[in-house]
Each structure stands twice: as structure tokens, then as C-alpha cells.
Amino acid sequence: MTITEGLQKSFESKGMRLLLLLVGLGIAAAIYRFGVGLGASTNLTDDMPWGLWVAVDVLSGVALAAGGFAITAAVYIFNMKKYKSIARPAILTAFVGYAIVLVGLAIDVGKPISAWRPLIFWQPHSVMFEVFWCITIYTTVLAFEFAPAFLERVKWETPLKIIHVLHYPLVIAGIVLSFLHQSSLGGFFLIMPSKLSHLWYTPNLPYLFYLSAIAAGLAMVSVEGIISTRALKRNVDEMPILQGLGRGARITLIIYLVAKIADMTYQGNWPLLFAGTKASLFWSVELIVGVIVPIVLYSMKSVRESENGLLVTSGLVLFGVVLNRFDVNFFAQAGTDALYFPSVWEFLVTFGLISAIILAYRLAVMHLPVFHEGPLNR
Amino acid sequence: MAIDNGKSKGVLVDLTRCIGCRGCQVACKSWNERSVKPTVMYGNFTNPPKLNSECYTNIRYVEWETDKGPVWQFVKSQCMHCKDPACASACPASALIKTPEGPVTYYYERCLGCRYCMMACPFHIPKYEWEKTVFPFPWVRKCTFCADRQADGKTPACIKVCPTNVMFFGPLDDVKQEAEKRLKENPGKYVNHIYGKNEAGGTAWMYISAVPFAQLGFETDIPDKPHPDYTWSMLREIPYKVAGLVVGLSLIAAFRNRGSSEPDSDTTHGKEKKP
Numbered sequence: 334m335t336i337t338e339g340l341q342k343s344f345e346s347k348g349m350r351l352l353l354l355l356v357g358l359g360i361a362a363a364i365y366r367f368g369v370g371l372g373a374s375t376n377l378t379d380d381m382p383w384g385l386w387v388a389v390d391v392l393s394g395v396a397l398a399a400g401g402f403a404i405t406a407a408v409y410i411f412n413m414k415k416y417k418s419i420a421r422p423a424i425l426t427a428f429v430g431y432a433i434v435l436v437g438l439a440i441d442v443g444k445p446i447s448a449w450r451p452l453i454f455w456q457p458h459s460v461m462f463e464v465f466w467c468i469t470i471y472t473t474v475l476a477f478e479f480a481p482a483f484l485e486r487v488k489w490e491t492p493l494k495i496i497h498v499l500h501y502p503l504v505i506a507g508i509v510l511s512f513l514h515q516s517s518l519g520g521f522f523l524i525m526p527s528k529l530s531h532l533w534y535t536p537n538l539p540y541l542f543y544l545s546a547i548a549a550g551l552a553m554v555s556v557e558g559i560i561s562t563r564a565l566k567r568n569v570d571e572m573p574i575l576q577g578l579g580r581g582a583r584i585t586l587i588i589y590l591v592a593k594i595a596d597m598t599y600q601g602n603w604p605l606l607f608a609g610t611k612a613s614l615f616w617s618v619e620l621i622v623g624v625i626v627p628i629v630l631y632s633m634k635s636v637r638e639s640e641n642g643l644l645v646t647s648g649l650v651l652f653g654v655v656l657n658r659f660d661v662n663f664f665a666q667a668g669t670d671a672l673y674f675p676s677v678w679e680f681l682v683t684f685g686l687i688s689a690i691i692l693a694y695r696l697a698v699m700h701l702p703v704f705h706e707g708p709l710n711r
Numbered sequence: 712m713a714i715d716n717g718k719s720k721g722v723l724v725d726l727t728r729c730i731g732c733r734g735c736q737v738a739c740k741s742w743n744e745r746s747v748k749p750t751v752m753y754g755n756f757t758n759p760p761k762l763n764s765e766c767y768t769n770i771r772y773v774e775w776e777t778d779k780g781p782v783w784q785f786v787k788s789q790c791m792h793c794k795d796p797a798c799a800s801a802c803p804a805s806a807l808i809k810t811p812e813g814p815v816t817y818y819y820e821r822c823l824g825c826r827y828c829m830m831a832c833p834f835h836i837p838k839y840e841w842e843k844t845v846f847p848f849p850w851v852r853k854c855t856f857c858a859d860r861q862a863d864g865k866t867p868a869c870i871k872v873c874p875t876n877v878m879f880f881g882p883l884d885d886v887k888q889e890a891e892k893r894l895k896e897n898p899g900k901y902v903n904h905i906y907g908k909n910e911a912g913g914t915a916w917m918y919i920s921a922v923p924f925a926q927l928g929f930e931t932d933i934p935d936k937p938h939p940d941y942t943w944s945m946l947r948e949i950p951y952k953v954a955g956l957v958v959g960l961s962l963i964a965a966f967r968n969r970g971s972s973e974p975d976s977d978t979t980h981g982k983e984k985k986p
Contacts, residue, residue, distance in 0.1 A: 371849065372841025379763060379838045382826040410960050412967035443824020443839070444848040450821055451803040460942050461827045462803035463949070501964060509956045513949060523941040524797050524831045527932040539945055665830065 339710050343699050348564070352692040359685010362678045363440050371443060374678040381666050385675035389683050390437030392518055392658035394430055395468070396542075397651065399550025400557075401427020401475060402511035407581075409504045418705045419574055421482060422561070423554050425703055428475035429693045433686050435472060438465075440682055460520045467514035474507045482701040486708065516543040518658075522665055529665040530612040531602045538661075541593060545654050548585040551578050552650035557694075559644045565698065565709055575643050582650055583631035590624050612667070615660050623653010719794075719915065720813035720861065721886035722870065723879040724787055725893065726920040726927070727900065731756075731770055731785035735869035739768045739789075742857065742868035762788060764840045764852040768869055773927050784922050786929075787877070789869070790815060790836045790854035791907055792915035793938075794883075800939030801831035806851070813883070813915045814856035822851055833911050833933045856915070883915060890919055912937025 343349060366374040377384045404423035407413045439445040452469065456462045477496055484493040496503075519542030522529050535541070555578045558571055597603055606613045627649045636642035663673070675683075697703055699710040739745070745765045750758055756772040768789035774781055796815050799807040806821035807828055828837045828851060836853050843849035857867035865871070870878040879889050890905045906924050907917035910933045918924070925931045 367845050370842055370844040371839075372843075377841065379761065379829070379841075380835075382829040382839060406960075410964045410967065412964075441825075443826070443843075444822060445824075446848075447804065447821065447823040450823065454805060454821075456803055456805045457946060458800040458939055458943055459803045459827070460946065461801060461825055463946060465803055501961075505957055505960045505964070508960060509953055512952070512956060517945070520942060520945045521827070521830070523945060524801060524938050525833070526934050526936075526938075526941060527833050527930060528830075536941075536944075 339700055340696075342710065343696055349692065349695065352688045352695075355688035356685050356692060358681050359683075359688065362681035362685065365678055366440060366682065374676065376673055376676045376679065378673070381663075381673040383662055383666065384673060385679045385683055386437055386441040388659050388662045389655075390441065390686055391434055392662055393655045394434045394437065394686075395515065395518060396546040396549045396654050396658060397553045398427040398430030398434070399511065399515060399546040400554035401430075401478075401550070402508050403547050403550045403581075404554060405478070405504050406508050409501070410508070413577075415577060416574060419554060419558060419571075421479070421703050422558070422698070423550075424475060424478045425482070425694060425697055426553065426557060426690075428472070428479045429690050429697070431468060431472040431475055432693075433690050434468060436689075437682075437686050438468075460517050460524070464514045464517045464521070467510045467517070471507060471510040471514065474503055474510065477503050478507060482697070482703055486701050512543060515546040516540060518542050518546075519661070522661055525665050529661065530605065530610075530667070531600065532597075532605050532612050532616045533657075533661050533664060535596050535600055535602075537592070537596050541589065541596070544585060544589040544592060545657060548582050548589060548650055549654035551582040551585065552647035552654075554578060555582070555643060555647040556651065559640055559647075561694075561698065565695075567704065567706070567709070569704075569706075572638075572640065575640065576637055579631050579637060579643050579646065582647065583628055586624050586628050586631075586650065590620075590628065593620070593624075612660075612664050615656070615664070619653055619656045619660060622649060623656055624650075627653070718811055719883045720856075720881065721792075721883035721915040721917065722867075723886045723890050723893075724916060724918045725877055725879070726784065726786060726918060726922070728875045728877045729770070729785040729787065730875055731772060731783065732874060733770050734872045734874060735787060736766070736769055738868040738872040739854075740766070742860070743767060743855070762836065762838055762853075764838045764850075767852070767854040771928060773922075775926070784920075784927055786927050787869075789916070790856065791834050791911075792854075792856050793911050794913045794915065795911075795937035795939055797831040797833060797911065797938035798828035798837055800942065801827045803827070807837075810858065812858070812861060814858035814861065815853075816855055816858050817851060817853070819850045824849060824851075826851070831938065833930060833938060835930075886915075886917060890917055893919060909935040911935075912940075 344353065371377055375384060400423045404416055404420050408416050408420045439448065442448065451462045451465050477499065480496055481493055484496070516539035519538040522534065522538055523536065526534060555575055558575060561567070562569060562571060606616060627646050630636045630642065630646040630649070636646060700708050702708055745767065748759060748763055748765050750760065753760065755774070757769065759766050759769060762769060768787060771786040771788060773784045773786055792813055792815050796807065796809050799809050799815060803825065804821040804823055806818050807815060808818065809815050826839060829839065837851045838853060839851055840849035857865070860867055866880055870880045879886060887908060890908070894901050894903060894905070901919050901921055902923050904924060905917050905919055906929055907914040912935065920927065
């Protein structure tokens with residue numbers, strides 16, 4: 334089968350056509366956004382300069398793509414051979430995810446054609462500079478980490494050998510860059526001590542962001558593993574791996590919970606929780622549904638041994654981390670009397686970006702050796 | 712980044728002197744060639760109700776009830792021109808710069824429109840040109856402290872037109888001394904606080920008032936620490952963290968993978984896999 338025929342075949346399913354439609358709508362909405370400006374196409378205002386796109390496409394998207402560095406660290410640094418089979422899918426998710434984060438950023442910022450400037454003119458006092466720089470380089474690193482899948486497919490031996498030699502430097506660079514920018518996404522908000530509610534504000538926010546990103550990354554790899562195995566009808570038993578991921582997520586969540594409680598105590602912020610504000614409600618939902626319940630569920634044998642149990646529990650972890658990023662972003666802007674609900678264009682762009690990630694993932698696993706058994710479309 | 716070399720200018724705003732004529736608002740708009748945004752009557756005389764990309768300064772009409780009836784306090788708002796501004800440290804492209812003369816100025820050609828300055832500013836000052844599309848691209852807009860007029864040796868437009876001398880303009884040290892002098896010479900007239908002397912590490916614009924600042928809508932929870940320090944304490948550690956992580960990860964990888972000759976998973980992938 335030629336590649337063209339293979340691609341045609343890929344789009345025969347209804348799911349793929351729906352994804353294609355959503356990507357198309359997203360592109361149309363992005364064109365509209367540049368045509369009429371941010372003011373007319375979004376519900377962003379001077380009181381709410383960071384909306385849905387920052388909360389989902391950047392803050393949540395980067396956290397959910399953390400599986401890429403977490404799994405490569407486990408496999409290549411800690412030599413946990415068991416997870417080797419999911420290293421490439423995790424790298425693929427991260428690569429596609431980060432590439433789409435960059436696209437999302439280009440749509441969100443007011444003047445994307447100036448985006449090259451921070452790469453040339455350094456401003457090391459800015460967290461935004463650091464994050465932008467890290468995300469750009471890490472996307473490149475991920476491209477190199479994923480390149481072998483493509484090079485094997487086209488049987489291009491020389492670059493394959495070069496990347497092979499660079500393997501460990503790339504893995505280590507990926508882990509270091511991830512630590513820096515995952516934590517710095519929390520670091521964004523360090524400069525807002527009088528704006529962000531102190532239920533979230535703490536000098537340790539970067540480390541909390543890093544921990545929750547690891548939990549989110551592991552949960553995301555689990556969810557995506559379960560769903561893709563079912564959707565693509567792969568005949569593999571991934572339960573041992575999924576249980577291992579669940580264990581990893583559980584340990585990370587416990588460390589996160591202990592760190593969060595210790596930090597709240599040390600900063601003396603518990604009275605804020607009992608103030609009965611909207612912030613304390615969201616904080617409670619985030620911690621109970623997104624952290625404590627998953628820890629309990631992961632600890633139950635019946636959940637650990639059921640694929641659906643792991644799917645639901647991982648889903649709760651994702652919910653908790655995404656809610657956390659929403660809370661931090663929006664409660665940092667809640668001091669004003671702004672009411673914000675995203676416009677239909679904002680939703681269309683975000684749905685389009687998410688669909689693009691799934692679409693690219695699916696095309697890649699169909700045509701490239703991502704899974705152990707090779708390209709699924711072969 | 713903090714600049715305090717005697718050359719830096721500042722302003723003392725004595726709110727007890729303001730009569731709410733809004734001459735400053737008009738002068739600002741005129742000098743900076745700002746247009747208007749339509750507003751509607753909403754039960755308060757503050758117009759426009761908030762600063763926006765076309766309005767760098769406005770007079771807020773704060774109203775409350777006393778025994779003798781309702782009273783007004785007029786409050787001028789504009790960029791505070793912090794000594795060590797959060798916005799300038801937040802900007803990834805150095806589009807916002809604290810000049811040695813005092814003003815925090817903006818270079819539109821550098822700005823990418825990430826709006827982190829708007830998030831970072833504790834005084835809610837930078838505003839965005841939301842209505843702009845691509846040619847021209849939107850700018851961040853805020854009071855310039857009339858840096859252009861100051862460069863010509865002139866007084867900022869709003870101060871120049873003020874009929875009741877609300878604003879005292881001069882070197883930062885003189886401004887501070889003047890504020891302290893007025894508090895000392897008029898016991899009981901002012902609340903004992905110079906707003907902006909310490910807020911966010913100190914600002915070039917300072918306020919004294921007869922009415923508590925919280926009642927006038929000022930942000931009163933702003934810590935005295937220069938705000939860039941909050942993020943710099945994390946950013947300055949990056950070189951050490953990178954070095955530590957690289958060494959640590961390399962050692963762990965070398966230890967955990969000792970004796971294994973095949974570092975990569977590539978051979979187990981795809982076509983090379985034997986069923």
C-alpha cells in the first residue's frame with residue numbers, strides 16, 4: 334500500500350472525519366480571530382487578559398504532555414524496562430502536544446510575528462521569556478526524540494545513527510527543560526502576591542506545578558493508552574504497565590498532597606479555606622475530587638485490577654490538574670469584577686487544537702512504528 | 712533593575728486638593744492624541760469608568776454617606792511608574808523599560824502581545840488595544856509619565872494643567888520629603904500613610920489623602936517587596952538547577968544502566984521486531 338492510499342484509508346472512519354471537521358472549524362475560527370481582532374472574536378477584556386486559551390491550550394496542555402519526560406526518565410534514566418513499550422507513544426503525545434501549544438500561543442498573542450524576538454534578545458528577568466524559550470527548545474528536542482520512528486519508516490540510516498548517538502543528551506535535555514518550564518508555568522504567578530488568592534499563591538507554587546504535572550502526565554499516558562488500545566483494536570495486554578503508571582501517579586499525588594498541606598500550614602493560609610468564598614469551594618473540589626479521591630481509588634485493589642477503574646481514576650486526576658490550572662489562572666484575575674465566559678470562537682479554536690492533537694496522534698500510530706508491533710496500517 | 716540615582720522624577724498627589732475638574736484627563740488625551748471609547752451613564756460620574764487603551768488617566772468619583780449628607784472624594788489614577796516595575800520584569804521582550812528619568816516606557820515594536828504585563832501589574836494599569844487586528848497590530852497602552860515632554864524639560868501634561876496644584880512634581884527624594892512635610896505640618900488632616908512610598912518596592916507616583924486608601928478603592932494588600940524579586944528568586948537559580956540536574960541525571964543513568972550495551976529501544980520497534 335502506498336502512503337497516499339494509506340492516508341486515504343485513515344480518513345475513512347467517522348471519528349477521523351469528525352476530527353478533521355473540528356480542526357477545520359478551528360482553523361476557520363483562528364482566521365476569524367486575526368481578521369476581526371482579539372476584542373471582537375474573544376471575550377477577553379482588560380480585566381481578564383488571560384482566558385480559555387491560556388488556561389487550556391497552554392497551562393493545561395503543557396501539564397498533560399508531561400508524560401513525555403516522565404516516561405523517558407523512567408525508561409532511560411532509571412532503566413525501568415517495563416515501560417519501554419510506551420516511551421514512544423508518550424514522546425509522540427508530548428511532541429504533538431507541544432507543537433500544538435506553540436500554535437495556540439501564536440493564536441493567543443497579539444503580535445505573533447514578533448515571537449522570534451525573545452529568542453534573540455534575552456530578558457532573563459522574565460518568566461515568560463524562560464517559558465517561551467524552554468517550550469520552543471523542548472519541542473525541538475521532542476522532534477529529535479521522535480524522529481527515529483519516522484526515520485525507521487523511511488529507512489534513512491545515517492541520521493538514525495546520529496540521533497542514536499545523541500540519545501542520552503536528548504533525554505536529559507528533555508527532562509531538564511521540562512522541569513524548568515513545568516515549574517515556571519506556576520512561576521508566572523509568583524509576581525502576583527496581591528492578586529492571586531493565597532489558597533494557591535505560595536513561593537512554592539512552581540514546585541507544586543511540577544508535581545501535579547507529573548501526576549497529570551502519567552494519568553494522561555494511562556488514559557491515552559487505554560483509549561487508543563480500544564479504539565485501534567490493538568491486541569495487547571497493557572495491564573501491568575497501566576498498574577505501574579497508576580502506582581506512579583498515586584505516589585506523586587501523595588507527595589503533592591503532603592506538600593500542599595505542609596505549605597498551607599507553613600504559610601498559615603488555612604483560614605482562607607474556611608472563609609466560604611468561591612475560591613475555597615473551587616479549592617476543595619480540586620483537592621478532594623482531583624487528588625484525595627484518586628489516591629483512595631488507586632489504593633483499592635478492585636480499581637487497580639480493572640481497566641475501567643484505572644481509566645476513571647486517571648480521568649479524575651486529569652480533571653483535578655486542569656481545574657487547578659483554571660483556578661490559578663482565573664483567581665489571579667478575580668480581584669477585578671470581571672465576568673468571563675469564553676466566546677464561541679475561543680471554544681472552536683480550543684476544540685480544533687485538541688482535535689488536531691488526536692488526529693496527528695492517530696495518523697502517526699497508523700503509519701509510523703510508534704507501538705511495538707509497528708505501524709498499525711501496515 | 713531598581714533605579715534610584717537622584718535623576719529619577721516623581722509626583723506627589725495630594726488628594727485633598729483635587730476638585731474633580733478632569734482637566735488632567737483632557738490634557739492627557741490631547742497630548743497623547745488619544746481618541747474616545749463610548750460610555751453610558753451608569754449612576755457614577757467616573758467617566759470612563761476604568762482606564763483603557765484610549766484613556767491613560769481618569770478621575771474616579773468616590774461617593775459615600777456622612778451625617779451631613781453624601782460626600783465625594785476625587786481620585787486621580789494613572790500608571791504609578793514603580794521604581795522596580797513588575798511589568799518590565801514580566802515582559803519577555805523588554806518592551807517595557809524603566810528609564811533612569813522615572814517613566815516606565817513602552818517600545819511597541821518589541822511587544823508580542825502576551826499580556827503578561829497586564830497580569831503582573833499590581834495596580835491594574837497596562838491596557839490592551841483589543842479592537843486592533845493585524846495591520847496595525849495591537850499595542851499595550853498606559854500612561855507614559857509624558858516621557859517625551861520630560862525629555863524636552865517640560866512638565867507632564869496632567870500636572871501642567873491642574874488648576875489646584877494637586878500634583879507636586881520633582882526629583883523623587885524631594886517628592887518623598889514634601890509628602891512627609893505635609894503629613895507632619897498638618898496633624899490630623901491626612902491619614903498617616905504615603906501610598907506608593909513602599910508599595911511594590913516604592914513608586915514614582917505617591918498619594919496622600921484625608922480618607923483611608925482602602926475606602927478610595929486603592930489596592931492595599933500590595934506587599935512592599937519589589938515585585939520582580941518574587942520571580943527573580945526562582946529564575947536566578949536556573950543555572951544551578953540545570954547543572955545539578957544534568958550531573959544527577961547522568962550519574963543515575965550511568966548507574967542504573969551499567970552493564971547494558973543497548974541503550975535505545977529502537978531495535979525492538981517496527982519491522983525489526985521478530986514475531
